[in-house]
Amino acid sequence: MLDGLARPGRGRIVKNRLKVLRAERDWSQQDLAQRLEVSRQSVNAIETGRYDPSLPLAFRIAALFDMPIEAIFTPD
């Protein structure tokens, strides 16, 4: 059950290319976190699929990489 608390809403997984996009720019998780003004834990949780960002944060991520949201986040 604790597992479910850490990642609720199982079965509605959204995949993302955050790790690849970050690696292409040679950014660490901390670098990306600072650019997005979130914690490194947030970046880590999003990258590993344990947390799906809200729409406002998804828009910020898309704006940072200068890409449309659907090019970064895709339904599983």
Next chain:
Amino acid sequence: MTAEVAGRTGRSRWFWAGLMFASFGAIAALRITDAIGKSTGFILLACTMLLIIPLTRAGLAHQRTTGRLSPAVVRYTRRFTVASLGYMLGLGIAITLSQRMELSGAGAFAIALLPVLPIFAMIWTMARYLIEEDDEFLRHRATMASLFGLGLVLAAGSFWGFLETFGVVPHIDAWWTFPVWAIGMGIAQCWMGWRDRAGAES
């Protein structure tokens, strides 16, 4: 000295937490064996509670190094530390007064408020954190942890209540609800923190 440097060179939060719980254990053992009196025990407990200050500082330094420290976390930690010290003081005064005088009516109501007001402050602190935390993931984690704590209180309280009704277990005072909630919240935060570390970048 920056907090990062302090976090690297100072003692870890585990050291201070261990020292605090070891002190609580030693004081409890001394009280149980009647090696110290009630007043001495309370004074020692109050002194031990001061360890929450270096524990808090070490915890903040650790959170800063792991990137989990937001301004809301800093405010939450400071408020919770002050409320914890207030709780210890209120509890000590309330216990001392209850042992030395017969409490009833408005007096009992007022004295009961002494440890409860800091608990209200802790609950308010938690609510303020959820309002002030800008990082949605940290806010989400805190919400899930408090929900787990609430679930533990409701489950344990309901089960214990029926066991008590059937005469299987002794009576437990209702003020245990807050510590049980806090324990549940701590368990959930530890678990989610462990999951974070397990999934952290290599």
